[in-house]
Amino acid sequence: MVIPHRIAEEFRQNLLNWGRNNLINYPWRKNRTPYRVLVAEILLHRTRAEQVVPLYNSLLSKCPNIFSLAAMDIEELRRLLRSAGLRWRVDLMHRMARMIVDEYGGRIPERKEDLMELPGVSEYIASAVMCFAYGHPEPLLDTNTVRIAGRVFDIEIKDSSRRSKKMRELMRSLLDIEKPDIFNYAMIDFGKKVCRKRDPDCIICPLQICSYRRRFAGTLVKK
Ligand code: SF4
The missing domain is CATH 1.10.340.30 (Hypothetical protein; domain 2)
Structure with missing residues (x-):
């Protein structure tokens, strides 16, 4: 699946904006x-x-x-x-x-x-x-980061997705090549705090383009 440039850019900017105030200080x-x-x-x-x-x-x-x-x-x-x-x-x-x-x-x-x-x-x-x-623009694929991409872009995620070449290329197309470290930290923390495995916080989520959110729009409740 190829993500149109404009959509990838929107995803990237929204995620980076979220990361500005929410990254965890490990x-x-x-x-x-x-x-x-x-x-x-x-x-x-x-x-x-x-x-x-x-x-x-x-x-x-x-x-x-x-x-x-x-x-x-x-x-x-x-x-x-x-x-x-x-x-x-x-x-x-x-x-x-x-x-x-x-x-x-x-x-x-x-x-x-x-x-x-x-x-x-x-x-x-x-x-x-x-x-x-080393600052290389490398995407990070684990169960949390592929879950986010799967929900946002309506892709079926399996256990093997984090090892899939196609998924890696898709994640690479989303990455911010100027700030790959901040982007990846934001993905990790976003999966932990907002787009959780169970009970994602779609109401406050800044990713307006998300397919999952559109599909379940009528059932979402504010926490
Ligand atoms: S809208 Fe919900 S499912 Fe979509 S990315 Fe945000 S938290 Fe995840």
């Missing part, structure tokens, strides 16, 4: 370095952001850079992150750090192919590092 959104972004995105995988905040702060104070993370004792790292569960993720993070030190001299890769070869780095995490750390 610690990993400040002082962004490739290392901090990478570590945050790994911790955020399948874990609520509020739960990640203290883990992220503890990890950063113990391991302020990739070299200290690679050198950290694995048992100590498991203890530090045990409240996040998923022991396998901690082990992958440790292997990833060692690989970055051994193969890249400690520099976090910038290319998607290189990032995705690192243990524990999915396409979403690679795209997030490219966008938030």
